[in-house]
Amino acid sequence: MHRSNHRGQPYLYSTNVIPGPSAKANDRKLIGISEWNYDIPIVFKLLLSGNPKTCPSSIWDNPEEIALIGDYASGVKNLEGFLSKVALPSAQDLIAESIDFLNKPDNQNQYFVLECGEIFDMSEIPLLEQNLALLEQIRNLQPEAEQALQSLVPPPVVPPKPVGFFSKLLGRAPESQTPAQDPMKPxxxxxxxxxxxxxxxxxxNA
Structure with a gap:
């Protein structure tokens, strides 16, 4: 495939063959797993964290290795370890859905492939340089994983200010509070x- 337009999405696939010039001749399969908007989420990085390496892109016509590949089984295991630390009751249905999807036999392959060319192309930095930086980040995910878990801890609830005597007397409404963030967003x-x-x-059908 040729250079994509600027949709700003990373694409995650599973595959049975390492992408490269001879991949199609080896009965390659590329199974869609997920895509995201304008970001590379921690879940994608965790799934690529099983012995990650650079590889040629299957989307972009680029001679450099601007995609990443990692071991499927190890990536799922690493994700399961991360998700086991998410105790929020509201997250459990999404977690179960994720594990079920990734463990479906039709989705399982030897490798995950992550295509981030569209994300990289939004920057002036060379694509290969960005891919190598992403590879290094995935190889050292612990700080980002801990930060992601911390983002799920709800902020302390600030009680509304009591309405003063003069405000009651003058019929003033209490000051509006900052709208609560959607608890599902993080x-x-x-x-x-x-x-x-x-x-x-x-x-x-490729």
Missing amino acids: IYALGLGNWSNILYFDFT
């Missing part, structure tokens, strides 16, 4: 809830 931001075999770049 959970979805991990990269959950968007699993699909049909991605924008679909290789089903």
